[in-house]
Amino acid sequence: MVSGISTRKRSNAVSRSERKDLTRANLLQAALTLMGEGRSFTSLALREIAREAGVAPTAFYRHFRNTDELGLALVEEVGITLRRLLREARKMDVAPRDMLRRSVSVYQDYVKLNRLQFVFISSERSGGSRILRLAIRNDVTHFTHEMAQDFRLRGLYANLPTSSLQMVCSMIVMTMLAAATDILDLPPHQPLLEAEMSENFVRQLKIILFGATRWDEDLAALSAKPGRKDEG
Amino acid sequence: MVSGISTRKRSNAVSRSERKDLTRANLLQAALTLMGEGRSFTSLALREIAREAGVAPTAFYRHFRNTDELGLALVEEVGITLRRLLREARKMDVAPRDMLRRSVSVYQDYVKLNRLQFVFISSERSGGSRILRLAIRNDVTHFTHEMAQDFRLRGLYANLPTSSLQMVCSMIVMTMLAAATDILDLPPHQPLLEAEMSENFVRQLKIILFGATRWDEDLAALSAKPGRKDEG
DNA sequence: ACACATTGTGTATGACTGTTCACTGAAAAG
DNA sequence: CTTTTCAGTGAACAGTCATACACAATGTGT
Numbered sequence A, B: 001m002v003s004g005i006s007t008r009k010r011s012n013a014v015s016r017s018e019r020k021d022l023t024r025a026n027l028l029q030a031a032l033t034l035m036g037e038g039r040s041f042t043s044l045a046l047r048e049i050a051r052e053a054g055v056a057p058t059a060f061y062r063h064f065r066n067t068d069e070l071g072l073a074l075v076e077e078v079g080i081t082l083r084r085l086l087r088e089a090r091k092m093d094v095a096p097r098d099m100l101r102r103s104v105s106v107y108q109d110y111v112k113l114n115r116l117q118f119v120f121i122s123s124e125r126s127g128g129s130r131i132l133r134l135a136i137r138n139d140v141t142h143f144t145h146e147m148a149q150d151f152r153l154r155g156l157y158a159n160l161p162t163s164s165l166q167m168v169c170s171m172i173v174m175t176m177l178a179a180a181t182d183i184l185d186l187p188p189h190q191p192l193l194e195a196e197m198s199e200n201f202v203r204q205l206k207i208i209l210f211g212a213t214r215w216d217e218d219l220a221a222l223s224a225k226p227g228r229k230d231e232g
Numbered sequence C: 001a002c003a004c005a006t007t008g009t010g011t012a013t014g015a016c017t018g019t020t021c022a023c024t025g026a027a028a029a030g
Numbered sequence D: 001c002t003t004t005t006c007a008g009t010g011a012a013c014a015g016t017c018a019t020a021c022a023c024a025a026t027g028t029g030t
Helices: A016-036 A046-053 A057-062 A067-090 A099-113 A115-124 A130-153 A162-185 A191-224 B016-036 B046-053 B057-062 B067-090 B099-113 B115-124 B130-153 B162-185 B191-224
Strands: none
Touching: A016 A046, A016 A057, A016 A067, A016 A115, A046 A057, A046 A067, A067 A099, A067 A115, A067 A130, A099 A115, A099 A162, A099 A191, A115 A130, A115 A162, A130 A162, A162 A191, A162 B162, A162 B191, A191 B162, A191 B191, B016 B046, B016 B057, B016 B067, B016 B115, B046 B057, B046 B067, B067 B099, B067 B115, B067 B130, B099 B115, B099 B162, B099 B191, B115 B130, B115 B162, B130 B162, B162 B191
């Protein structure tokens, strides 16, 4: 029963498990599509998803116990997407002149390419089902940690203590997610608006990175000669 | 019909419009309560809201055309809450030593005091109904602008150009909203966790403020002697 | 005192929901 | 070839939904 390759039918026709995986993917895609039309995940009905996937409502149960379980499967897909993004970022040169700007550009393209998945992240990260929210936040936290690790490995901001680096990365991720919402809401074919958005995005990241280094410097100065005021 | 005070019944009993306002408030509160139990707004049913408010489903129509309209009324309430927060912040001394820390503390208390409204903001700012999302973003933008104006009036970061100040404020607001989610998810009676969260919050704001000033300095230096690298 | 306006109720209706069950047909296994 | 497995079907169920309508109760204006 559980044999990798069929015994008597190595034909070109699709195998049963392949068909199953296909309708499963159709169900996931159907949910994403419906959310892309401005629906929240918790408001999606099982029958509705099945209908969009072109399948009888009862077929849903062959793949997921309920809609929440489908949601978790979606989160898993999202996790893969985020890991791919990191891998893509890792392929970039270490420190060319406009690395930040190029990173932003890569990210924007990535969001537009995986539009529906980012719609899903943005919508459900702070809303609706509790288990979904927690699962997404878990993925995002993981992403943040991996980013910090990449910074370390590449010697970026090597003078920052780990806790500061973690914080910087979490702020970067926060900014990225906020930017994703903007990218998704952007009307298509508006290069001017898009350029302005990119510019803002780059600025925000610069502020964070500059602030982090300077804050660290001030901390060092503070421990050297205490009593200095640290705000204003 | 539209007279401020009843002509013949100035008694202690509640007037008709008072009753109406009360059930209206009950409906709004009911929606917030249901969302506080982890539901997304778009998944709330009219009948459900009416039931929670202790009123017949059909009574709903005396106050709102549909649930979306109730959502917009909630957004209006939220707008008032945000304006109250700004007013409260304005009452603080101009520049005591630990102004930032105190602002954070005030904000945390405010979020906890208006918990359900912040749950609503956090959930619906990026999810579900399009018109609701836009309405909330509008309120948040307004809040950001008012904050920038307050900074100007108090002479804070007076050296920053307006565009930078706007950006700093939008980053502050972004951080505040992210912090709100953390505050809301915080299990009660965990002073250690809460203190750590506050500390992180303060750090993040410092990074933004430091980064903004330094970025501005670097911009000035850049225009003075161009050719300086601006990243690393 | 009387007529009107308005808030809230109860019932009804047709559509949609999640879930069950017995089933079909074809791939997989023997 | 025969048998088994199993993804997908279609009918049926009880429940909830939004909405419409006639109606009741009561504050309000004349």
